Amino acid sequence: MKRSLCTSLWLLALSLTIFVTDLTAQQNLWQKRSVVSPEIGADRTVTLRLYAPAATDVKLHGDFMEGSKSGSMTMTRSEDGVWEYRSEPLESELYCYWFQVDGIDHVVDPSNSYVMRDVGSQMNYFIIPGERGDLYSAQDVEHGTVARVWGEVSDGRERRMTIYTPSDYEGSKRRYPVLYLLHGMGGDEEAWIATGRVAEIMDNLIASGKAEPMIVVMTNGCTKHVSAPGYSHEGMWTPYMSGSMDGSFEAMFPSIVEWVDSNYRTIRKSKSRAIAGLSMGGFHSMQISKEYPEMFNYVGLFSAAIFRGKQGVATYEDLESKLERQFSGDLELYWIAIGSEDFLYDENVKYRELLDSKGYKYEYRESGDGHVWRNWRIYIAEFVQKLFK
Amino acid sequence: MKRSLCTSLWLLALSLTIFVTDLTAQQNLWQKRSVVSPEIGADRTVTLRLYAPAATDVKLHGDFMEGSKSGSMTMTRSEDGVWEYRSEPLESELYCYWFQVDGIDHVVDPSNSYVMRDVGSQMNYFIIPGERGDLYSAQDVEHGTVARVWGEVSDGRERRMTIYTPSDYEGSKRRYPVLYLLHGMGGDEEAWIATGRVAEIMDNLIASGKAEPMIVVMTNGCTKHVSAPGYSHEGMWTPYMSGSMDGSFEAMFPSIVEWVDSNYRTIRKSKSRAIAGLSMGGFHSMQISKEYPEMFNYVGLFSAAIFRGKQGVATYEDLESKLERQFSGDLELYWIAIGSEDFLYDENVKYRELLDSKGYKYEYRESGDGHVWRNWRIYIAEFVQKLFK
Numbered sequence A, B: 001m002k003r004s005l006c007t008s009l010w011l012l013a014l015s016l017t018i019f020v021t022d023l024t025a026q027q028n029l030w031q032k033r034s035v036v037s038p039e040i041g042a043d044r045t046v047t048l049r050l051y052a053p054a055a056t057d058v059k060l061h062g063d064f065m066e067g068s069k070s071g072s073m074t075m076t077r078s079e080d081g082v083w084e085y086r087s088e089p090l091e092s093e094l095y096c097y098w099f100q101v102d103g104i105d106h107v108v109d110p111s112n113s114y115v116m117r118d119v120g121s122q123m124n125y126f127i128i129p130g131e132r133g134d135l136y137s138a139q140d141v142e143h144g145t146v147a148r149v150w151g152e153v154s155d156g157r158e159r160r161m162t163i164y165t166p167s168d169y170e171g172s173k174r175r176y177p178v179l180y181l182l183h184g185m186g187g188d189e190e191a192w193i194a195t196g197r198v199a200e201i202m203d204n205l206i207a208s209g210k211a212e213p214m215i216v217v218m219t220n221g222c223t224k225h226v227s228a229p230g231y232s233h234e235g236m237w238t239p240y241m242s243g244s245m246d247g248s249f250e251a252m253f254p255s256i257v258e259w260v261d262s263n264y265r266t267i268r269k270s271k272s273r274a275i276a277g278l279s280m281g282g283f284h285s286m287q288i289s290k291e292y293p294e295m296f297n298y299v300g301l302f303s304a305a306i307f308r309g310k311q312g313v314a315t316y317e318d319l320e321s322k323l324e325r326q327f328s329g330d331l332e333l334y335w336i337a338i339g340s341e342d343f344l345y346d347e348n349v350k351y352r353e354l355l356d357s358k359g360y361k362y363e364y365r366e367s368g369d370g371h372v373w374r375n376w377r378i379y380i381a382e383f384v385q386k387l388f389k
Helices: A008-018 A130-133 A198-207 A248-265 A280-292 A319-327 A345-358 A373-382 B007-017 B131-135 B198-207 B248-263 B280-291 B317-326 B345-358 B372-384
Strands: A046-051 A057-062 A072-074 A082-086 A093-101 A104-107 A115-118 A123-126 A145-152 A158-165 A178-182 A213-219 A273-279 A298-302 A333-339 A363-365 B048-051 B057-063 B072-074 B081-085 B093-101 B102-106 B117-119 B121-128 B145-152 B159-167 B180-181 B213-219 B271-279 B297-301 B333-341 B363-368
Touching: A046 A057, A046 A158, A057 A248, A082 B317, A093 A130, A093 A373, A104 A123, A104 B102, A130 A373, A158 A198, A158 B248, A158 B317, A178 A248, A178 A280, A178 A333, A198 A213, A198 A373, A213 A248, A248 A280, A273 A280, A273 B121, A280 A319, A280 B081, A298 A373, A319 A345, A333 A345, A333 B213, A345 B372, A363 A373, B007 B072, B048 B057, B048 B093, B048 B317, B093 B131, B093 B372, B102 B121, B117 B180, B131 B198, B131 B372, B145 B248, B159 B248, B198 B372, B248 B280, B271 B280, B271 B372, B280 B297, B280 B317, B297 B372, B317 B345, B333 B372, B363 B372
Parallel strands: A178 A213, A178 A273, A273 A298, A298 A333, A333 A363, B180 B213, B180 B271, B271 B297, B297 B333, B333 B363
Antiparallel strands: A046 A082, A057 A072, A057 A093, A093 A104, A093 A123, A115 A123, A145 A158, A145 B145, A158 A213, B048 B081, B057 B072, B057 B093, B093 B102, B093 B121, B117 B121, B145 B159, B159 B213
C-alpha cells in the first residue's frame, strides 16, 4: 500500500495539538527539532547547530566568519552529537550559510525555516538586528503589495515580472514614479524581491520618509526564458548562469515600459522613471538608458558588467556618441557603485575614466566587499533615497 | 579580513561564463553539482541521488514509495559515493521527499532547486507529468496575477493575504466571483499558493474552460499573527502548529470580505462567493458559512476538523439551529471531501449523519489517503469546477 508522506506524523501532531493553541518552537512536534539554530544572542552573536551524531566532519560555509578567507570552517562536536559554531558579535546585516557534512555540500540547516535561492542553490539566512538588519526586516509599518504579473512584450510573448506597489497605491487615484530594477546573470524576476529584500527596504524607507512612494518593476532579463524556472510552460529546469547580452532585452524594453504604463497608475515621464540593475542588470541599465535617453532621468549601475556585451551587436556599438546624446539630455542622476574587491572593479574604473574624459556628471559610490548581494542591498537602499525628489 | 560568501566562486563562475550564454544544468559551476537529482524518466520513474561518500546510512523519506509503510527506505550506495534510489513507474502527481543522512533528518536534496515549506520544514518536490502532474504545472496558457496584499480588518490591524486574479482581470472592467480559500493549522497565507499549487490549477482550469474565471483570496487564519512568519514585524519565528479555533477568525471574516469587495472588482453577491478550506480551514468554512449564511452560496469542507472548536465559544454553539437557517437559504453547493484514511474521517461521518438526519442536501467526495496535501490539491481542483455556473 502506498502511504502518504507524514500521515503518521500528522496524526500524531494534530491529535496532540489541535486543542493546544500555541506550541513553542522548541516543542514543535512536526519537525521533531532537537536543536535551536540559528540562535541570535542579545550580544549580536549567532550560534548555529546541527545534530549529526555520526558525522566526522561538519563544515560551515557562511559570509560572517572572521579569520576565514575561504568562507568555511569546521564546527565543533559536542558529546551529544550536536555540532556547533558560535560567532563573534556581528555587525547588523543579513547573513547566509549552509553546512557541508562529510563531503555532502550545500546541506541546508533543517532547524532553520528560512531559505533563499541564489541561482541554483538553496541556502539559509538570518538577520542580526540593528540599523541594516532592521532595514532588511519587515517592521511595524504600512506594507506595499508584491505581485507576480504577466505582461505581453514586443516579441509577442507574455513575460513574468515582480511588481512592488507602495502601501497607499490601493485605494488612491494617485499616479506614481517607477523604478525598473534588473537582476544579474543566473537571476530572474525573483532575485531582487527575495535575496535583495526590496519589499522590506521600500516599505521601511517610504514609511520613514526617506524614499518617495514608487512602483518597483523587477523584470526578467533572460530573454530566452519568459519567467523564473517553474513558473512557465518552460518547466522546472535547474537555474543556471544564464542571461542575455545580445541586444534582445534592450530591444524589448520599451514594450515593457509601455505595458507597465498601460496597467499601472504611473507618471509617464522620464523625470519619474529610473532604471538600475546589478552586474548584467547594471550593463542592461547602462545600455537601455543610453538607447532610450528620453525614457529615464535616473540610472543606477551596481557592480555593472560594463564591457561584456556580445560582439557585433548594433545596440552595443557607438557607445560614445550615444552617451553624448544621453548626457546632453535631462539626466538627473547617473549613479555608479561597486565594491573594492569586485572582479569588475577595473572595467568600472575604465568606464568612469571615459565619463570623466567627456566631463559627464555622475555620482560614484565605492564600498568594500566584492560581487555580492550584501553590496547590492546597500546600493538599492541608498539609490532609492535619491530618486524622484 | 571578512570575506563575502561565494566571492571566489562568483569570480570563477562569472569570469568563465559571462561570455557563455548557456551552460547546461550538469555543467553548472555555481553549484558544483556532481549528480543529477531528481531525474524523471520517460517511463515515469524518478531517480534520486545524493553524493555522500562518507555516509554509512542514507534514508529517503518520500510519498511515492511502494512497499514502505513508514514512507522511508534506505538508498543504495554505489562505489563512487553516490547514493541512489530509483522508483517504479509512478502515477502522475506532485511528490515530496527529503533525505536522512547518518541520523541527520530533513536533509534537502542539494541538487534539486525546488523546495516547499510545510509548517516548519523544507522539503523537495518533483512532478511526474501526465493528467494530474500537468494540472499542477505551469502550462502554455494565460497566467493570472498572484499578489501578496495587506488589508485592514475589524481588529484594526493590517493582515496579509495572497490573492489570485485571473489573466483577464487586468485590462478589463469586468467583475468577478470570489473564492475564499482557508489553510489548516500550521499553515498561513502562503500554504495554498505554494503547496496547494492554486495558481497553476486555476490558470489551467480557466484556460480549458473547466472553471469560471474567479478571484481566489487566500487568508491567514491564525489571528494571533498578521502574516506568515518573516513578512511582518512579528519577526522570523519558526513556523509551528498554530491556528485559531476560538471564534476570533470567524468574527473578523466579514471585514475581510468587505476589504476585498472594496479593493477588487468583485460581484458582491452570495451567489458569486464561495468559501472552502482544509482541516482547520474546513472547520472555519463550516463555521463562517453558517454564521453568515447570506454571504456564501458555495461551501467546501476538505478534511475538515468539524468538531474541534474551543469549548464555550458562542460562535460554536447552537450548531443545529444555525445549520437550519443556512440550509433553508440560497445554498447552491455544500461539498464535503475527505480521505478514507484521514484521522478526521469518523467525525466527518458523524457530521454527515447530522446533515442526513435533517435532510440537508450536500455532495460528498471520498478519496483514498489521509490528511495530506495530495488530497487537498485534488479537492480544490474538483471544487472550483463546480463554482459559479
